[in-house]
Amino acid sequence: MAGSVTSTRFRHVLVVNVHFDPDNYGGATIVAREVARHLRGAGMRVSAVATMQAEELPPYAVVRSHRDGIDTFRINMPPGPAPTARFWDDQMTARVTQIAAQVGADVAHLHCLQGLGAGLIPGLKAQGIPVILSIHDFWWLCQRQFMVQPDGRYCGQDPVRLRQCAGCVPNRPQLEERSSKLFAAVRQADLVTFPSAYAHGLSMRSGLPARRNVILENGINHPGPGFFDNQAARRATSPELTFGFVGGPSAVKGWPLVRAAFQRIDRADFRGIVVDGSLDGSWWRPSMFQGMRGEWQIHPRFEQSAGLDGFYASIDVLLFLSQWRETFGLVVREAISRGVRVIQTEGGGATEHRAVSRRLPIGASPEELSEALGQELRNRDAHPAPVPCRSFAEQAEELLLLMETL
Amino acid sequence: MAYGVPNPLPLASRLRSIAREEGTRAALGRVANYGRIRLAQSTVGKAVGFGAAARSIYALGPTWQHLAKNGVFFGARPVEQRHLAVIAEASLPQCTRYRVEQMAGLARSCGMGFAAADQRDEAEALTALQMASHVMFYRLEPGARTWMYLYEARRLGLPVLYDLDDPLFSVPAITGSRVSLPEILTRHFADAAPGILAVMSACDAISVSTPALVEAVRSFLPRPVFLRRNYADQGMLEPVTGPAPVPGGPGLTLVLASGSDGRSGDLAVARPAIERFLAEDRGRRLILIGHGLDHHAGLAPAVVPQVTQVPFLDYPAYLAQLAEADAVLVPLADDPFNLCKSAVRVFDAASAGRPVIASPCGDLPAAVRHGETGWLAEDLSGWEAALADLAGRADRGRRLGHAAREALRQDWGDPAAARVTDAGLTEWLAA
Structure with missing residues (x-):
């Protein structure tokens, strides 16, 4: 858990990611959950919002679950395109802001928003909730999320230029609309964090309008005793x-x-x-x-x-x-x-x-x-010495310090 | 006495018994289900994928299983915020107004958040449950959707209140009613009563709108039962403008509103008095609002030209319709169903600044001060006396109407007042 650092400005953080407990799926979800857990350990109240796909339930129905002091509100996605392609959804925004208001969140930490839509940033800001956006992939720059072309090859653009993406997607006007809306949303975030210098550099060179931005390196869970x-x-x-x-x-x-x-x-x-x-x-x-x-x-x-x-x-x-x-x-x-x-x-x-x-x-x-x-x-026995890496507790502590600066 | 294990009945005999007890449809459903299970277990069934699970009857069914498999089935009840979710049978606007929207007033006066959803809107109803600390079901009937909401409330650890404003669970009240319902409808309501009682039984506490209804519930259920009377919300305390009384102007006008079928049984107690009152002066009028009083409520043909029938529009329009008249009639037959009636018609009249002439039935006496805010008419002579009194007043009853409005504001404007809501219910909401 985070050590002595805690937030003096905020009491209740709303953590938002496309997946969250009990759907612990993918690296960003692990980071979102583990950091949330340590924020909770540092004395903050934490509520999480994620999506789910339950065809029996109506779109935008919410189901809550609870583990380790964190309530997770999963919102059922409407049928339609894959989450990656969903970049803006006013109904989803309305649902998330409803949850934020009802649970009394006073700060939001957003992670992967595919399926939820970038409209959450202006939506939460309109409620007076400061927003920290943590980037985990290139969804904000690339409609295909990973900069991998339809033929499976890495595109390698640096910087990313929209005109070169035209051959990768079926609909160029939508590409421009997407980019325009996502960038406008990012501009409203109070802080944008990147997990590495590489992600930060490529995003900045590609024009991602993050007004305040920092590298917030992800943590890991250290090896346990034994x-x-x-x-x-x-x-x-x-x-x-x-x-x-x-x-x-x-x-x-x-x-x-x-x-x-x-x-x-x-x-x-x-x-x-x-x-x-x-x-x-x-x-x-x-x-x-x-x-x-x-x-x-x-x-x-x-x-x-x-x-x-x-x-x-x-x-x-x-x-x-x-x-x-x-x-x-x-x-x-x-x-x-x-x-x-x-x-x-x-x-x-x-x-x-x-x-x-x-x-x-x-x-x-x-x-x-x-x-x-x-x-x-x-070299079967050439086992290397362990290399210390940053922990989730340390990442959460840095995040808490960053929150104080919002 | 020792009980032996009964011999298994042959399938056909079992089906006959299901058809007899639960209906043909249920029996055919069992046959289909049995066939599905047998086929799924067969080699052929497995080969064609017939063993796949049938769709759950609950929209939340697969989600519950997913949560259970992941060890997060139960959701902790929120402790930091108190928030009431109401899931309502919202097809009756007037009922929704008094029992759902007014619950919002009570919740807010208790420092709670509030959200309400029509039970048919699963997205909103389920969402409201997820963020609630307490839940109230208004008038929900048994069925997969109700059981799903109830089970979800239990999963989330929410205390559940059941609210209703009619003795729909009571066969004696339904069959004792003197309203002129077709036999088939009476049987329908009577058949529905055990199911409604089953839903009530599955909840933690009950709230109802009148003291008589409290007693009726208590005779069936060992559950806490709280009185939550309807009250005068802000919308009812807004000024309603009606025509000023004109001495020597058009004849006195009466109004009678009905929101449900078969109210002519209620009118029987006052019909001769009303007919005489209208017949005495052809300038007098009677306005009938809403439905259930078709064919001019069965009034004598001679007075029918003086009767106007208007539809119920919305609540403000309804109050304006009441304000068109000089007095509001609330005749009620003395029966076990009406014994549970609340005083909402009296409140509506007072809101429009008009006095009532009402039967002293149900909760109406609690809201009418005879001779001060209206008249309570025990029997036919009481109705004749009240109408005569009205006719003798130069102000056409306006002074009583104003007094009624003032009493409404003073006595019935606070949802948390002891007169309106049992302290036990506010404590239940605070827990």
């Missing part, structure tokens, strides 16, 4: 090197590259573990490992509060081969802070750490990855 003992015990009894992959079997997360590399590798004396991060265990099937060398297994999703250390104690090398420049890379920090090696794609916020990791360029070939895997296998 982690390193368990890790050592496992390594002592398990002769094979174990690779770990967290995420879905998608091109954007680099799974086709991983699969092709493990199909080409010339040895099989290792294990692989993929974590099914989906909410319903639907992402992975054993048939997806067909033709891959080594012994592969599916690990069920885990929560930050349970299972995180168990997973990292069971692997030696994290494969982080995202095919876009991620703004942060939570799992990379979780791994290096636990003495787990990382093979990762170059660039973006995921490489802004102090550990030595093996890096490949985005778009690297399976042969290049096979070579890197071979090097790790040849």
